[in-house]
Amino acid sequence: MFVRASRPARPVRLLAGVALSGALVAAASACGKQEAAPADGTDDALAARARQVAEAWDGSAAAAAWRTGYHPTRETVQLPRGGLRGRADEQAFEDGRFVLRGELPGPEPRDGRVRWPGGATLTRPLVGADESYRRLARSRGAGKPHLTVTGVERGEMRMATSRGPATVPAWLYTLDGYASPLRQAAVLPSKPPRPPIGRAHDLPGLPLDRLVRTAADGRSVTVIALHGACDDGAAVNALETAGSVVLASSVKGADDGICTTQAKMQRVTVELDRPVGDRVLLDAHTGRPVRS
Numbered sequence: 001m002f003v004r005a006s007r008p009a010r011p012v013r014l015l016a017g018v019a020l021s022g023a024l025v026a027a028a029s030a031c032g033k034q035e036a037a038p039a040d041g042t043d044d045a046l047a048a049r050a051r052q053v054a055e056a057w058d059g060s061a062a063a064a065a066w067r068t069g070y071h072p073t074r075e076t077v078q079l080p081r082g083g084l085r086g087r088a089d090e091q092a093f094e095d096g097r098f099v100l101r102g103e104l105p106g107p108e109p110r111d112g113r114v115r116w117p118g119g120a121t122l123t124r125p126l127v128g129a130d131e132s133y134r135r136l137a138r139s140r141g142a143g144k145p146h147l148t149v150t151g152v153e154r155g156e157m158r159m160a161t162s163r164g165p166a167t168v169p170a171w172l173y174t175l176d177g178y179a180s181p182l183r184q185a186a187v188l189p190s191k192p193p194r195p196p197i198g199r200a201h202d203l204p205g206l207p208l209d210r211l212v213r214t215a216a217d218g219r220s221v222t223v224i225a226l227h228g229a230c231d232d233g234a235a236v237n238a239l240e241t242a243g244s245v246v247l248a249s250s251v252k253g254a255d256d257g258i259c260t261t262q263a264k265m266q267r268v269t270v271e272l273d274r275p276v277g278d279r280v281l282l283d284a285h286t287g288r289p290v291r292s
Helices: 023-029 042-057 061-066 087-095 129-136
Strands: 002-004 010-015 098-100 111-115 121-125 147-161 164-175 182-185 208-214 220-227 234-240 244-251 263-271 280-283
Touching: 042 234, 042 244, 042 280, 087 147, 098 129, 129 147, 129 164, 129 182, 147 182, 208 280, 220 234, 220 244, 234 263
Parallel strands: 098 147, 244 280
Antiparallel strands: 002 234, 010 263, 111 121, 111 164, 147 164, 164 182, 208 220, 220 263, 234 244
16 A cells, blocks of 8 residues: 655755756756645656655565565664763754774674574674774864763674664664764675666655664655755655565656755654565665665
């Protein structure tokens, strides 16, 4: 069933000055009034595309490969227990402002093992401590509030994946002022399989930016959807089949006037009829699994 998702939509970050190109500009900055449930065939076009994507993936070799790999279905960084304290720490984390006191651990083994309940395992390349820290500390931000790393050690973390919860190697970062560590997965995901269907052209709406998380019970997924500066936000519909869940993002009504080529990111939670399970979570626009 292709239904509009229940969504406590809230903006999470405005990418000021991010230019969109080609079809992205046209879709994000199109002016002229459009209703949330348009009568111009937009919903029909998205529903038809979602069915095409589901038919291409269900029972395909790509779907089989997806179910045998390691594909995280939520962000690979877990904050300290209870989350970060205060907006300054939250902003420092979002901006990647970290300061390291001490030294990072030395060379690691090349590979690590992902383990699922029931005994299934998969060996994947490891990310070393240097590379892991660079991914966290994207901006030094001299003079600005930052998070101070006082220690780094090897450990493990639980990670939601396309095959269910798994235990994976991780780097554990001790942060000044926090009793529990920040954890970052230290194993590389499997390469996504080649999709059995190509990207859509001239389809209304915009591709999804990424998957944020899958609910513990699998009955909802939270994604980041894109929309423009002169519309009413993003909406995400879901088509569920036995083998896949296809998400189609659209842009709600736009006001008349001059619009800037500016992308906004909106967190959207999509309620499902049943748990995701091992079904492939797909983007209708790209025909590919939603990236995490």
